[in-house]
Amino acid sequence: MKTEKIPYKIYLEESEMPKSWYNMRADMKKKPAPLLNPATKEPMKAEELGAVFCDELVAQELDDKTPYIEIPEEIRNFYKMYRPSPLVRAYCLEEKLGTPAKIYYKFEGNNTSGSHKLNSAIAQAYYAKKQGLKGVTTETGAGQWGTALSMACSYFGLDCKVFMVKCSYEQKPFRREVMRTYGASVTPSPSETTNVGRKILAEHPGTTGSLGCAISEAVEVAVGSDGYRYVLGSVLNQVLLHQSVIGLETKAALDKYSIKPDIIIGCAGGGSNLGGLISPFMGEKLRGEADYRIIAVEPASCPSLTRGVYAYDFCDTGMVCPLAKMYTLGSDFIPSANHAGGLRYHGMSSTLSELYDQGLMEATSVKQTDVFEAAEYFARVEGILPAPESSHAIRVAIDEALKCKETGEEKTIVFGLTGTGYFDMVAYEKFHDGEMSDTIPTDEELAAARAKLPKID
Numbered sequence: 423m424k425t426e427k428i429p430y431k432i433y434l435e436e437s438e439m440p441k442s443w444y445n446m447r448a449d450m451k452k453k454p455a456p457l458l459n460p461a462t463k464e465p466m467k468a469e470e471l472g473a474v475f476c477d478e479l480v481a482q483e484l485d486d487k488t489p490y491i492e493i494p495e496e497i498r499n500f501y502k503m504y505r506p507s508p509l510v511r512a513y514c515l516e517e518k519l520g521t522p523a524k525i526y527y528k529f530e531g532n533n534t535s536g537s538h539k540l541n542s543a544i545a546q547a548y549y550a551k552k553q554g555l556k557g558v559t560t561e562t563g564a565g566q567w568g569t570a571l572s573m574a575c576s577y578f579g580l581d582c583k584v585f586m587v588k589c590s591y592e593q594k595p596f597r598r599e600v601m602r603t604y605g606a607s608v609t610p611s612p613s614e615t616t617n618v619g620r621k622i623l624a625e626h627p628g629t630t631g632s633l634g635c636a637i638s639e640a641v642e643v644a645v646g647s648d649g650y651r652y653v654l655g656s657v658l659n660q661v662l663l664h665q666s667v668i669g670l671e672t673k674a675a676l677d678k679y680s681i682k683p684d685i686i687i688g689c690a691g692g693g694s695n696l697g698g699l700i701s702p703f704m705g706e707k708l709r710g711e712a713d714y715r716i717i718a719v720e721p722a723s724c725p726s727l728t729r730g731v732y733a734y735d736f737c738d739t740g741m742v743c744p745l746a747k748m749y750t751l752g753s754d755f756i757p758s759a760n761h762a763g764g765l766r767y768h769g770m771s772s773t774l775s776e777l778y779d780q781g782l783m784e785a786t787s788v789k790q791t792d793v794f795e796a797a798e799y800f801a802r803v804e805g806i807l808p809a810p811e812s813s814h815a816i817r818v819a820i821d822e823a824l825k826c827k828e829t830g831e832e833k834t835i836v837f838g839l840t841g842t843g844y845f846d847m848v849a850y851e852k853f854h855d856g857e858m859s860d861t862i863p864t865d866e867e868l869a870a871a872r873a874k875l876p877k878i879d
């Protein structure tokens with residue numbers, strides 16, 4: 423065991439970077455439930471999924487047996503441009519808090535897209551290119567996924583059509599320009615360019631859109647255009663698989679100094695960064711080799727794990743996507759205008775949902791104003807301006823460190839710092855001007871959305 427002081431940043435050599443992704447499902451005794459065809463209620467077959475998604479990604483989606491899947495060399499080379507991401511020992515934060523806890527964060531904001539989403543975008547673009555496709559379609563809410571995918575598509579010379587939730591399109595014009603810089607076309611959703619968009623506009627004139635609507639439009643365009651497939655930036659098993667690079671790097675860095683975390687914390691929107699961060703640790707837990715406390719943090723305004731139900735539901739508002747069994751608030755639930763756009767999704771990855779249901783991880787929800795208080799504190803102490811989504815994890819990491827201060831316990835806390843917040847300054851502005859509110863759905867509102875869940879027997 424090394425005794426030297428742990429550096430502020432633990433980096434890995436190129437040769438120490440992961441060569442395979444890790445598929446947690448392979449080690450789960452009870453597997454996540456399969457995707458169902460909404461018409462037949464039968465498990466989706468590879469051929470059916472192949473109409474929407476790239477073939478190799480379909481294979482990854484359905485594979486719950488293979489623990490390690492090799493990362494193709496082209497993707498590893500791209501990773502080398504911005505990875506390994508640093509694992510930072512938050513010495514300054516520890517000191518400021520006066521806690522005996524040891525705090526580490528894995529920072530994924532060190533690339534132009536500003537978040538972890540590039541880890542999966544580059545993989546999905548690679549497989550689309552390998553299949554000889556012309557391009558891909560997708561949706562983006564806050565804009566991080568669309569940006570990441572635009573970068574990945576331009577790298578492989580693929581066309582990229584992004585449907586951007588209308589309110590973000592209007593509020594974040596610079597995000598849109600970053601995507602256009604990388605050659606993507608960006609359409610505000612709902613739009614007049616698709617059947618589902620026109621239908622939603624007719625039913626809800628003046629709507630500023632939602633992620634669920636944008637997904638429906640992107641799928642419609644992919645299915646209707648020759649040489650195009652649809653790609654998704656979170657929720658799916660394949661995305662968690664690609665994001666396992668975060669956790670594998672984190673574990674390799676910790677292992678270099680024989681550090682064993684007690685608590686691992688991540689924000690959870692669709693579950694991809696958290697699923698990736700925890701993967702090798704959860705693997706050890708599933709195989710009975712080690713134990714960790716794992717905490718998913720979600721916004722109080724969109725509490726799918728903490729207040730949702732575990733049921734089959736649609737992944738999108740237009741009900742064109744397969745049904746997934748997940749913790750969900752109901753695809754009809756439209757979360758209030760929380761500023762953490764990346765966490766405004768009604769459901770949760772089916773893998774994380776199953777792990778949560780088995781009691782292998784915990785979940786908690788936090789209020790928006792408490793999140794921004796933590797974000798600002800962190801920015802001032804550690805220097806990084808965090809994304810609102812990431813700041814959910816910061817909030818809970820600080821709370822856990824403060825508990826250690828009370829008890830005197832020297833726990834090791836690791837959290838995922840998924841991205842930077844430069845495009846979220848309107849949210850910071852609201853916070854500074856005291857204009858930020860906390861909207862928490864009532865039980866009645868949640869019950870109303872739940873009543874519309876599809877009936878599966």
Ligand SMILES: *Cc1c(COP(=O)(O)O)cnc(C)c1O
Binds near residue numbers: 566657695
């Ligand atoms: C998209 C996003 C998230 C949430 O997505 P997950 O799939 O739950 O990881 C969190 N943080 C940032 C910065 C994001 O862009």
